[in-house]
Amino acid sequence: MTETEKGQPVVVRRARSHKPKREENAEAKFNALLHAASEIVGEHGYVDASISRITERAGVAQGTFYSYFESRQDLFDQLLPKLGAEMLAFIKERTRGVTDVSERERKGFMAFFDFIVQNPDFLRILNEAEQLAPKGHEAHFQLVVAGYLANLHRDWARGEYPGYEERELEVIVYMLLAARSYLALRYAKDKDGIRPIPGWVTDTYMKFITYGLKGESQNP
Template sequence: MHSANARLAIEQASKKAPKRKARRTREERSEETRRNLIQAGARTVGRYGYEKASVARITAKAKVALGTFYRHFNSRQEFFDQLLPAMGDHLMDFLRTRVDPGVVGAEREEQRLRAYFSFLEEHPWYHRLLNESEVMAPRAHAAYLELMAAGLVRSFHRGQKRGEMAAFKEAELRTLAYIVMASRVYLATQWGGYKGKNVTPPNDVLNTYTKFIQRALFD
C-alpha cells in the first residue's frame, strides 16, 4: 500500500516538474555565436564604416572574447567578405515575411518595395554597409548583388509561368533584375534608411514606382 502511494506521489511530482530544455549541441552554440558576430559586425560597420570597424569593436558589440572571433573567421577581411551576403540572406527572409504570397504582378513588386523600406527603418545603417563594401569588401559586394538578382530572377520565372512578362526572354531577366534593384537603391538615397533618415516614401512615390513597374514589365 505504501509502495503504491509512493509511486503515485512520484508520478504526480514528475507531471508537475517543468521539463528540462534540451541542451544545445556545440554546433548550435557555435552557429548562434557566428550569427551574433555577423549582427554585431553589421551594426559596427554601419556606425563606423569598414575602416574603423575593428575586431575589438565587433567583439565588444557581440559581447564575446577576441579569441572567439578568430575561431570563426581567419581574419577581419574574411569576416567582411562574408558579412554583406549574410545580411543579404537576412534581408531576403525579411521580404518573404512581408510580401503576400497570393499577390502577383506589379502589386507584388510594390509590396517588395514597401518591405524594403520597412527593413531600412529597422536597419538605418544598412546602406552604409552596402555602399562601402564595393571598395572595402568587393567580393562580398559582388556576391550580394548576385544573391539579390538571383532572387528576383526566380520571382520573374514564377511570374512567366503564370503568363506574366511575356514580352521578355529568359536571357533578359537578369538585366531586368538589376534594373529593379537599382531603382530600389536610388529611391533609398532619397527616403528611408539613408544617412540616418528613417522615412517611408509617401504614397505618390510608391504609386509612381508601381506604375513604372506595371508599364515596364507587365503591360
C-alpha cells in the same frame, strides 16, 4: 497550461533544441559577432570597424574572434550575404501567397524599405561593400538576383510580360534593384538615419512599373 475537457490542467512543455549546448553557444557567439560588425560598420564604415570595436560590442574576447573568422576581411565578406539572406526572408514572408505580379512587386518594394528601417546599418554596409568587401558584395548580388530572376522566369513561363524576351528578364531585375537602391538614398536616408519611404514614392514607382514612361496604359 491548458485544460482538458474534464477540466484537468495539462502541462505544455517546450520542445527542446536538438543542438548540443556547446553548438548553441558557438552559434550565439558567431551571430553576436556578425550583429556587432553590422552595427560598427553602420556607425564607422568598414575602414574603422576594428576587431577590438567589434568584439567589445559583441561582448567576447578578441581571441574568440579567430575561432569564427580567419581575419577581419573574412568577417566583412560574410556580413553582407548574411544580411542579404535576412532581407530576402523578410520580403518572402511579406509577399507569401501573393499571385498578382503587380501586387507582389508593390509588397516586395515596401518590404525592402521596411527592412532597411528596421536594419538601418544595411545601406552603408551595402554601399561600401563593392570596394571594401568585394567577395561579399558579389555573393550578395548573386543571391538577390537569382531569387528575383527566378520569380520573373516563373511569371514569364505562364504568360506574363508578353512584350519581353526571356533574356531580357535579367535586365529588368537589375533595373528594379537599381531603382530601390537609389530611391533609398534619396527618400529613405537622411542625417538622422533611415526613415520610412513616403507613400507617394511607392505609388510613383508602381506607376512606372505598370505603365512605363508614358504614364498611361497602352491598352486601347
